[in-house]
Amino acid sequence: MQKNPGRTYLLARLPIGMSMFGHGLDRIPKLQAFSSHMVGQFSKSMIPASLVSLFSSALPFLEFLTGILLLLGLFTRFACVLGILIMLALIFGSSLIEQWENVFTQVIYGAYFALLYSFAVYNRYSIDGRFTKEPQH
Template identity: 50%
Template sequence: MKEYRLGYVLARIAIGVSMFGHGLVRLPKLEGFKNHIVGSFAESMIPEILVTPFAYTLPILEFVVGVLLIIGLFTKEALVLGTMIMIALVFGSTMIENWGIIDSQLLHALIFIGLLLGIKYNHWSLDTKVNK
């Protein structure tokens, strides 16, 4: 049982660090990130009025999901939100035919889903301290 808990916490922190890092590096250059994303979607079927708020929101959501997973707080909710983010990113990637990035997005989604299915092993987390 201890090995499952250890494996769980390590996987949770690893995916959390990935999300945290994605958000962290984009937040200081949010306007430039937004401009890049809007430019990437200029020829897609998705209108700019939808792309712009998503581009502003994505780094914040990545950062928050990352922090929550690293500390193990609201883990279930963070995993669901992380999966929803990946679904949106996969959809967006298909709309601009960026096939090369979809593997990474799907891998992130599978890790989120795997952690969600194994949530009973989320022993080393703030969730267990708060819910006592």
């Protein structure tokens, strides 16, 4: 049996939190260029350009928020659900434009969020967990 599942959960939560934080942080300053690129990518899909523009303008802020919440361990289950919802939207979009490599990566992210959600009981080193002590085995 693992001696400190809380630390293991922290070590699993931080990388995906940093990834989401980094995605948002990188895209927010160049939001217009990012959104224009996304609209161009989806120009031949069935999704209206106005919807792509709206989603691509919101996406970096949602990624940033998800990342911050996961890094802090604040509202962790909500952050995991938000991450899964983001991945579902990205999987749908990537499928429509046949970017199968992206779909694979997004599915992995989705599974990662689901595992974090499932094991959130071990989220002890966080604001949610208030740095509680590990149970003695």
